[in-house]
Amino acid sequence: MAAAANTPQCHQPWQLVVPARASAGRRTRWPAAAAGVGVGGARNAWTSRPPPPAARHAVRAKAGARPSSPPDAVTYSASISTDTPLHESPGVSFDEYLQDRARVFRAMFPDESRSQRVGDGEWRVQMLPLQFLLLTVRPVVVMQLRHRAGGLDLRVTEWELGGLDVSYAPSSFDLGVSGSLYADRSRSHGCRMRGHLEIAITCVLPPPLRLVPETILRGVAESVLSRLAEKMKRDVDVGLVTDFRRFHREKAAASRAMPTLDATASSRDQSL
Template sequence: MPLFESPHASFDRYMEDKPRVFKAISPDNRGTQRLNEEEWRIQMEPIGFLFLTAWPVVNMRLRCKTKGNEYPSGVPNHTSMVLEFKITKWDLEGVTEGKNKPSEFRLSMEGVLYPDRRKGGRSRIKGHFHMSISFAPPPMLALVPPHVHRDVTQAVN
């Protein structure tokens, strides 16, 4: 994405304003709550699988890193500032104990945004993130034929 900076308002300064950045990342903040300087709790869109629905709630941390200190791999050390975001905690709402609860559920996400400044005004905003969701279906789904599991899972991908 192209990066247009004003001499009076640098992108680095913008990234230091975490509430503003968070609002840009998550504009529909009806289900968000600021927990502290770096973390927000976000109620995400529901995840549906066959007849089960769950609402993931995540704690997202936004942290600025500067001067090449502890930059993630893939980010050049000469980059002035990196905004790192990461899920630090999560919960599944709407999934009760017992038959409907998955025996295992994992959710992780982390990523970065940073300015890629180039000579000639061709600067860009770069970023990358990795998200992973995995779960083991609850025991009651054992009644569903394997080909239906496979078809539904492929449709979700």
Template sequence: MGEFAAAAAGLFSVGHCQPLFCPGSGMCFGPENVVCKPIRKQERICRAKAVLKSKKTMQQREPLNFYFRYTFDAPLNESPAASFDQYLEDEHRVFKAIFPDTAKTQTKEEEWRIHMPAMQVLFLSVYLALYVKLRCKSMGKDYPPHVPHHISKILELDVTRWEIRGIAGYDPSDINLSVKGTIFSDRQGTQSWLRNIFDINLSFIVPPLLAWVSDNTMQSITESLVKTVMADLKSNAMLLAVADYEKFKKEKLKTAVNSKKLRGS
């Protein structure tokens, strides 16, 4: 009842005549030249109910749910002396290859904090920080269901938590984000393929600042943002396959040659 009374009182105050100045009109309007019609009690009650109903509807707005799966494949020129499995074992190196241009900090032995580039959502600049965990798995043990057990080694990427800035008053519990990725070499005869598979589950309640935006529009904006982020990740994954792994092979070959020379001397 207290909230209802406050809303009713707020609506009633609209009917009071206060001195106003309209820029550019050169005329000051006051109580002497403005006629205000009194708002009837029943009308005030109806308006107050409408305000409270609108507020309640906003609070009960259903969350939007999304699921995305992205798969990136690229031919892989593996070397017996420096296999892709060996490359995956260097988790720090692979991580830096996947996220080359983002600010990152190692928080734990297997966890990194990534500051994603600012994302523009209508008139808001949203900043997202992800806590990413990397784990190397082998011989089919604890593999996700979509990875065949004959794959010798995988690198699993998991977003364990996140932080968001740029949306005033937004409760972190209003958004849920889960990102899981797997990277591995799929050997088929003499040809190897780099597989990158990412599953994204996203659920959020539209913030009050964007309550005027329809669900269909918010879905389109969200899908566009995720596609943009994943397009950048895809290009980085290709970099991982073509550039950094090639560099890794050369380093391994150079180390092997130097070791052979030392043994020969």
């Protein structure tokens, strides 16, 4: 992708993607969402006394057709944006850096023990446990990075929520994650890395959770999603900016080495 000046006006991020609804009894295969976020290893009355293996359940789904949600489904969502200064030079642009999707992914998710490449621009990511009231789920997602004019888009194409007790498994659960990342050079004070991330879940609450007041459920659910989005934002802000600086140094060092190599070759030719 040729480097080009990007502006928020010319870049249109993906709309929020909500994969196909999955029933609790289906056994379709799915990977899951973004970076490790949540209360890792947290113990409570539910997790300290897990039910036998036969009582465990996994909710799985893959992006595809989107049937209408059940009338009793509820939706919780969160979004976050990033706006961070970047130092480019005439020979080193953020657009060029974004061309290497594998490098960008490693910068955002450096823990190689929890990720595996599964296709062109796709990685399977094991997230840290997420805690929601008395529930602790262990998400696994397939994350896709895709080039678009002027930037890079991110979305989750498959997902799984493991470790659920049967009585807490929702009869319907949809997960949507999408984001965009690009360089904004429209301002007079230089280049900035701009990005936006949206996360949403739509589900039919299991009977035990229907006893909890809706305002409490919404507050807890959206707090969990917000922490997930904030964790991903920190990974991008710290990981990508740091790695882009490294990329900048590598390109500069390679550029300085080229005249030396040319001069050596010219000297050799003259001696012959």
